[in-house]
Amino acid sequence: MTATEAAAALEDARLQQHIDRDREDLADDERGPAEVAEWERIAQLLATTGGVYDPKGDAVVQDELAADQRAAEAEQRRLQEQQQLAARADELAALARAGRLDRTVETRPGDESARELLVHRGDYHPVVGSWLAQAFADRSGHYADPATRTAAADSLPDRVRAHAALLAVLARTGAPAGTGELEFAGRLAQADPDATTALAAWLNRVLAPAKLTEAGAGQDGAR
Incomplete structure (x- = not known):
C-alpha cells in the first residue's frame, strides 16, 4: 500500500464514520473510531517514511x-x-x-x-x-x-x-x-x-x- 492508497482509505473510513454517527445501534461501537485512528497512523507513517506499507516493518503491528x-x-x-x-x-x-x-x-x-x-x-x-x-x-x-x-x-x-x-x-x-x-x-x-x-x-x-x-x-x- 502506497501513501496515496493509505490516504484514500483514511478518507473512506472518515466518511463511513460520518455516515454511521447518527445510527443508534452503532452509538457504542468503537470499531469506527479505532479504524479511523489506525488509518491515520498508517497514513502518517507512510507520509514520513515514504515507500510502500509493509506490516513487517510496522513496529506497532509487530508489537501487537x-x-x-x-x-x-x-x-x-x-x-x-x-x-x-x-x-x-x-x-x-x-x-x-x-x-x-x-x-x-x-x-x-x-x-x-x-x-x-x-x-x-x-x-x-x-x-x-x-x-x-x-x-x-x-x-x-x-x-x-x-x-x-x-x-x-x-x-x-x-x-x-x-x-x-x-x-x-x-x-x-x-x-x-x-x-x-x-x-x-x-x-x-x-x-x-x-x-x-x-x-x-x-x-x-x-x-x-x-x-x-x-x-x-x-x-x-x-x-
Whole structure:
C-alpha cells in the first residue's frame, strides 16, 4: 500500500464514520473510531517514511503480534497447568479412597491447590487434609524447604494449619503413637481450629525442652 492508497482509505473510513454517527445501534461501537485512528497512523507513517506499507516493518503491528503470541503462550501454559492440577487431584483422591495416602506419599508444590480443586469438585476426602497436615508438621515433602513452607502456609485452610500445629507439638514430646492414635488431633482441628491452635501454642510454651525429654525417657523406662 502506497501513501496515496493509505490516504484514500483514511478518507473512506472518515466518511463511513460520518455516515454511521447518527445510527443508534452503532452509538457504542468503537470499531469506527479505532479504524479511523489506525488509518491515520498508517497514513502518517507512510507520509514520513515514504515507500510502500509493509506490516513487517510496522513496529506497532509487530508489537501487537508479539503481544498476541505471548498471550497465546500464556494461555497454553495455563491450560497445561490446569490439566496437571486436575491429574494430581485425581491421583490424591484415588489414593485417599484406597487408603494409601500416608507418609510414604510425598507432597508436591501445588498440592494445596489440588486440595481446593477436590473441594470444589465435591470429591474431597478428609484424609487429604490430614495428609497435608502431617507433612507440614513433619516438614517433609515440599514443606522441607522453608520458603515453600512459609508460602504454602497461607494457602492452607485454618483447620489444616491447626491440625499440623498440634501434631508438631505432640511429636516434640517424644511419646510414641501407634497407627490412628493421633486421629483426635484432626477431629479437634475440624471442630474448632482456633482452640486447637491455642492448645498447640500453650503446649509449646509450657512444655520446656527438658520436661519433654524427661517425659520421653520416662515412657521409655515404663516400657
